Amino acid sequence: MKDCRRRFSIGQGQHPAAGLVVFAATCVAATAIAVEGGNDAELLQEARRHFPPLPKDATTAEFPTTPERIRLGRMLFFDPRISADGTASCVRCHLPGLYATDGLPRSVGALGRVLPRNAPTVFYSALHATQHWDGEFATVEDQAKHGLVGMGLANRDYASAMARLKAIPGYRAVFRQAFPGEADPINEVNWSKAIGAFERTLVTPSRFDDYLAGKPDALSEAEREGLRTFVETGCVECHNGRGVGGGGFRKFGVFSDYREATGSRNSDKGRFALTKNPDDVDSFKVPGLRDVAMTPPYFHDGSVADLPKAVAIMAKIQLDADLSEAQVASIVVFLKSLTGPLPEGFERAPILPVGGFATTPPDPRR
Amino acid sequence: MKDCRRRFSIGQGQHPAAGLVVFAATCVAATAIAVEGGNDAELLQEARRHFPPLPKDATTAEFPTTPERIRLGRMLFFDPRISADGTASCVRCHLPGLYATDGLPRSVGALGRVLPRNAPTVFYSALHATQHWDGEFATVEDQAKHGLVGMGLANRDYASAMARLKAIPGYRAVFRQAFPGEADPINEVNWSKAIGAFERTLVTPSRFDDYLAGKPDALSEAEREGLRTFVETGCVECHNGRGVGGGGFRKFGVFSDYREATGSRNSDKGRFALTKNPDDVDSFKVPGLRDVAMTPPYFHDGSVADLPKAVAIMAKIQLDADLSEAQVASIVVFLKSLTGPLPEGFERAPILPVGGFATTPPDPRR
Numbered sequence: 001m002k003d004c005r006r007r008f009s010i011g012q013g014q015h016p017a018a019g020l021v022v023f024a025a026t027c028v029a030a031t032a033i034a035v036e037g038g039n040d041a042e043l044l045q046e047a048r049r050h051f052p053p054l055p056k057d058a059t060t061a062e063f064p065t066t067p068e069r070i071r072l073g074r075m076l077f078f079d080p081r082i083s084a085d086g087t088a089s090c091v092r093c094h095l096p097g098l099y100a101t102d103g104l105p106r107s108v109g110a111l112g113r114v115l116p117r118n119a120p121t122v123f124y125s126a127l128h129a130t131q132h133w134d135g136e137f138a139t140v141e142d143q144a145k146h147g148l149v150g151m152g153l154a155n156r157d158y159a160s161a162m163a164r165l166k167a168i169p170g171y172r173a174v175f176r177q178a179f180p181g182e183a184d185p186i187n188e189v190n191w192s193k194a195i196g197a198f199e200r201t202l203v204t205p206s207r208f209d210d211y212l213a214g215k216p217d218a219l220s221e222a223e224r225e226g227l228r229t230f231v232e233t234g235c236v237e238c239h240n241g242r243g244v245g246g247g248g249f250r251k252f253g254v255f256s257d258y259r260e261a262t263g264s265r266n267s268d269k270g271r272f273a274l275t276k277n278p279d280d281v282d283s284f285k286v287p288g289l290r291d292v293a294m295t296p297p298y299f300h301d302g303s304v305a306d307l308p309k310a311v312a313i314m315a316k317i318q319l320d321a322d323l324s325e326a327q328v329a330s331i332v333v334f335l336k337s338l339t340g341p342l343p344e345g346f347e348r349a350p351i352l353p354v355g356g357f358a359t360t361p362p363d364p365r366r
Numbered sequence: 367m368k369d370c371r372r373r374f375s376i377g378q379g380q381h382p383a384a385g386l387v388v389f390a391a392t393c394v395a396a397t398a399i400a401v402e403g404g405n406d407a408e409l410l411q412e413a414r415r416h417f418p419p420l421p422k423d424a425t426t427a428e429f430p431t432t433p434e435r436i437r438l439g440r441m442l443f444f445d446p447r448i449s450a451d452g453t454a455s456c457v458r459c460h461l462p463g464l465y466a467t468d469g470l471p472r473s474v475g476a477l478g479r480v481l482p483r484n485a486p487t488v489f490y491s492a493l494h495a496t497q498h499w500d501g502e503f504a505t506v507e508d509q510a511k512h513g514l515v516g517m518g519l520a521n522r523d524y525a526s527a528m529a530r531l532k533a534i535p536g537y538r539a540v541f542r543q544a545f546p547g548e549a550d551p552i553n554e555v556n557w558s559k560a561i562g563a564f565e566r567t568l569v570t571p572s573r574f575d576d577y578l579a580g581k582p583d584a585l586s587e588a589e590r591e592g593l594r595t596f597v598e599t600g601c602v603e604c605h606n607g608r609g610v611g612g613g614g615f616r617k618f619g620v621f622s623d624y625r626e627a628t629g630s631r632n633s634d635k636g637r638f639a640l641t642k643n644p645d646d647v648d649s650f651k652v653p654g655l656r657d658v659a660m661t662p663p664y665f666h667d668g669s670v671a672d673l674p675k676a677v678a679i680m681a682k683i684q685l686d687a688d689l690s691e692a693q694v695a696s697i698v699v700f701l702k703s704l705t706g707p708l709p710e711g712f713e714r715a716p717i718l719p720v721g722g723f724a725t726t727p728p729d730p731r732r
Contacts, residue, residue, distance in 0.1 A: 079463070085478065087453075095446070097716055099717075102446070104452045305723075348714050351463055351465075352464055357470050
């Protein structure tokens with residue numbers, strides 16, 4: 001690792017744009033930064049190259065975050081009556097109190113179905129290049145739409161999912177306001193556009209963003225030192241961009257099999273299952289690290305609950321770096337500075353229109 | 367019914383104290399109020415006899431609502447990691463957005479188990495004489511404790527439930543603060559005391575309380591007229607007290623079998639299953655009607671989703687009263703005035719300590 005470490009020290013040199021690019025999957029391929037050390041001003045300058053400023057939200061021309069769509073999406077995000085058994089909303093796996101995760105290694109959807117992978121936070125996910133650990137979906141809207149009939153909400157089909165919503169009289173007006181002029185606005189596309197509009201607002205700016213905005217003292221000396229370690233160790237080569245990750249894919253276990261390091265007992269080959277490309281075996285999306293201290297357990301299978309352990313494993317198997325305890329602790333101190341306050345509209349539950357579900361859903365055990 | 371109706375008109379006459387008394391189960395037994403009609407001042411006077419003012423919360427010497435217990439209880443109320451499959455907290459059946467109900471005829475607990483009855487709101491439940499539709503538990507603390515190993519959270523036993531909590535490091539300090547001086551404060555009794563302390567704060571004062579406090583204009587003329595109808599029809603004979611119900615038990619279906627009226631296809635005999643007393647066949651707790659417009663579906667089996675229909679059925683089978691559509695609508699207008707804003711600490715999700723659940727819970731289908 002020592003060679004690799006030297007390549008990532010701070011001071012000067014080109015750095016790949018922190019955009020949504022699929023980087024090559026090894027330490028060796030990452031662009032080198034040649035000079036060790038560097039003072040606080042250089043650190044800030046370097047950090048700004050890796051982490052562009054946050055947008056207010058992730059609105060786009062195609063997916064506008066109008067107040068009406070956000071309002072509707074917020075309701076829908078919290079409403080379990082959309083699921084096959086009436087118990088699972090988006091909040092099932094993305095709880096406000098756990099920073100939009102569920103604390104489980106792998107999530108459990110409607111009808112008690114155990115999902116194949118760990119639920120990542122939805123915070124900043126709209127700023128990621130793709131959704132899901134294997135990048136199956138391009139946008140949060142795609143992901144949300146699929147969730148209706150996937151294992152999360154477990155509806156038989158879109159029609160039956162929409163029938164659940166249509167049985168709740170109060171939604172009619174809210175959909176109409178969010179999608180004016182449409183004859184039949186309650187449909188799965190609009191459901192996903194509304195959920196997406198809400199999710200596109202879910203960012204949690206932290207002191208790190210104040211730092212990037214040019215206030216070095218927004219981070220403590222220990223946090224700045226942690227940032228330096230994060231950069232110099234090479235973590236930043238993948239975990240960069242506005243999401244501090246979320247920009248591409250990497251083989252999980254560049255220098256050794258992840259199953260050995262994490263103790264995972266699973267056969268999950270990641271993106272390979274989707275692409276059938278042998279290069280994609282064990283390839284997973286680089287997760288965003290914002291709010292990471294609040295979102296254990298870690299990795300696609302939630303196999304590691306402890307953040308320092310997760311950092312040490314990543315350094316070892318991705319970068320061949322044997323970090324000291326002090327280096328790991330320093331990186332963790334920095335990572336904790338990426339936690340921001342919960343978005344108001346997420347922490348606070350919306351009041352939902354009443355009605356729906358004329359009959360008790362089936363017991364999945366029968 | 368007409369005879370019965372006359373017995374409940376407003377104006378004068380004695381009325382049973384609105385305390386937590388188990389009333390006799392028929393219209394005939396209710397104390398008569400002899401004079402029809404009555405002006406607004408008389409209506410307010412009458413209302414105050416039925417509905418004593420709300421306490422700030424339901425703290426007692428035995429169950430003090432200290433800020434530390436409320437803080438802990440609020441966390442625990444929202445934390446699904448206490449359940450057998452990590453998906454069910456108290457919020458599973460008592461969602462903030464649905465006024466502490468789940469919108470289902472019968473609730474679905476951890477492991478996908480369908481519960482025998484409809485989930486009532488927890489708002490005001492600490493002011494009720496008993497908990498659950500059959501009065502199985504005396505206090506909200508009793509109910510919460512049982513919930514740990516009942517169908518809601520589905521833990522094998524208290525020890526395994528507490529092991530889940532103890533695996534979350536951040537809870538240690540919060541329990542210690544809530545129960546100072548105890549050697550091992552993380553136990554099921556303290557869990558239930560903390561949940562109870564939080565629940566004892568969950569009241570939603572509405573314009574109706576302003577009215578009772580002596581501001582007649584806090585209710586519209588239509589709402590006051592609805593209150594008059596509510597009293598004169600005889601609804602108030604059971605739905606009285608601070609919870610507008612919650613004070614005792616009644617046979618559901620005094621004048622005819624509830625299953626005929628509601629279309630229920632169940633064999634639920636209510637309190638009889640608990641007491642084996644033949645007088646208790648089909649006897650259920652009188653539900654509190656506060657926030658009732660926000661908590662469909664109605665009755666112990668959630669068999670009726672529509673509030674006007676529920677009102678008409680209740681009048682018919684409890685009081686032998688054939689209400690006109692206008693009378694039903696009038697009562698519904700009054701009932702809607704019983705909806706207050708959500709309690710701040712309930713609407714807003716608490717941030718939970720991270721950790722716990724080292725392994726993925728089992729899939730209940732396997």
